[in-house]
Amino acid sequence: MEMALTFNDVTLSPISHQNNLWIRAVELAHALGYAQENSVSRIYRSNSNEFTPDMTQVIEIFDGADSALSTKARIFSLRGCHLVAMFARTPVAKAFRRWVLDVLDKLDAEQHAALSSPTPDDFTSPLSLTPSSVADRKPLRALVGSWAQVSGLPFAACWNQLKAAFQLTSIRDLPQEWIPDALAWVQARIDALPKALPPQPERLPLYRNGAFHLPPANNPAHKPGPQEEALMALWKEWGSRTRELEQLFNSLSRDLDACRGKTFAYAISDLGRHADTAFSTDAMLEGLHASQDTACDLFRQALHSMSRQLLLSLNVAVAMGR
Structure with missing residues (x-):
């Protein structure tokens, strides 16, 4: 899928990867107003434990007609771009975050419209995300509690990090389909914690x-x-x-x-x-x-x-x- 996105007169050329749109770190730095192309990569290195594989990856990009020539580049999904902008301190970072959310909403709406289009074989309602219940989120709450205990962070702070990572206003907005990803994200935070030395x-x-x-x-x-x-x-x-x-x-x-x-x-x-x-x-x-x-x-x-x-x-x- 080839398309272009524009933010503040900056044109971004997304890459289609794993059925999603991804932005090169170089283009993301330009959009956020950084003078140096490696600024976004530096933000990632300083906060790498906040990112999941569905937010950023390093892939080989083949440029030009000669497919034998390739370069390795870090790319960010739109969700990953939003998290980078959360750490950015440039004047346009706030506007960029709103813009990314608007793009995500537009893509979700287009996908929903495509799924809703009737076909001769349709006999059920269109696919949709299922709201999670308190019982559905119980394993997630228990794992977040373990994270808070081993990290020494307040339970509420851990919840807020989880909600920010999945762009949720309330944890009640977490769909059932996202719970496995949320569990994996929290477990990754636990695994990244340094092993404590004996206190006494x-x-x-x-x-x-x-x-x-x-x-x-x-x-x-x-x-x-x-x-x-x-x-x-x-x-x-x-x-x-x-x-x-x-x-x-x-x-x-x-x-x-x-x-x-x-x-x-x-x-x-x-x-x-x-x-x-x-x-x-x-x-x-x-x-x-x-x-x-x-x-x-x-x-x-x-x-x-x-x-x-x-x-x-x-x-x-x-x-x-x-």
């Missing part, structure tokens, strides 16, 4: 013979070895030490922002005076903040990895009696 040193588990057990330290007769004592002491102060590192990292990041401000502004001004350049102000700022976000993510991942290593080392020391 005295409850530190020991992995032995295929199962976790409480360490012998809970046994009054147990005498810890020197390595176990040293590791346990480090574990007890691990929380405060990591918080100090996070505070130091955040302080260094703020100092960097303060020191580079005037220099960065001068560099942009100097580029503008001497030559036309692809490095626009928006481009340089976006690249700068993207690298800073990446540094923050890597720093937190490193702290998490070190915590896991300490936990494993302590378990080994207990198991070996060292």
Whole structure:
């Protein structure tokens, strides 16, 4: 199916994929008013746990007459475009969200009209979505409750995220046919949560013979070895030490922002005076903040990895009696 969509004089060329319309990330960035084509991809990477496979995918696109030439590109369904616009902070993002919803309503109406068209073999009413009941939504409510419990989020906040993902004003508007997709979406949120470390040193588990057990330290007769004592002491102060590192990292990041401000502004001004350049102000700022976000993510991942290593080392020391 070939067609064009227009938003604010920006023409979008949807791709027909899996019987739905999808928009290239490059075109979506243009429509949202971003100067850089990778802005939408950066939004996705920062919020990837909010997206489902029916919202965004990476596919091979064959351009030109030579079908052997292809490029990989990220595409977004109209539902995915709406979610990207929820995170966008450009002046046209709000208008774009309304426009996407209007397009979805129009497509739904056209599909409903097509299904309603009588044929010689018609003997039943047109297909339609079935409203869900409280009983239908009971498994979904239970799974959302589990999500709230393991994530530490309020139950209402989890509900609101679910409703936003499926563009629902009320959970009562969720059709029966969408409940399996909603269950899968919530389960994906649960699976994406980081595995929590034991909150208390005295409850530190020991992995032995295929199962976790409480360490012998809970046994009054147990005498810890020197390595176990040293590791346990480090574990007890691990929380405060990591918080100090996070505070130091955040302080260094703020100092960097303060020191580079005037220099960065001068560099942009100097580029503008001497030559036309692809490095626009928006481009340089976006690249700068993207690298800073990446540094923050890597720093937190490193702290998490070190915590896991300490936990494993302590378990080994207990198991070996060292």
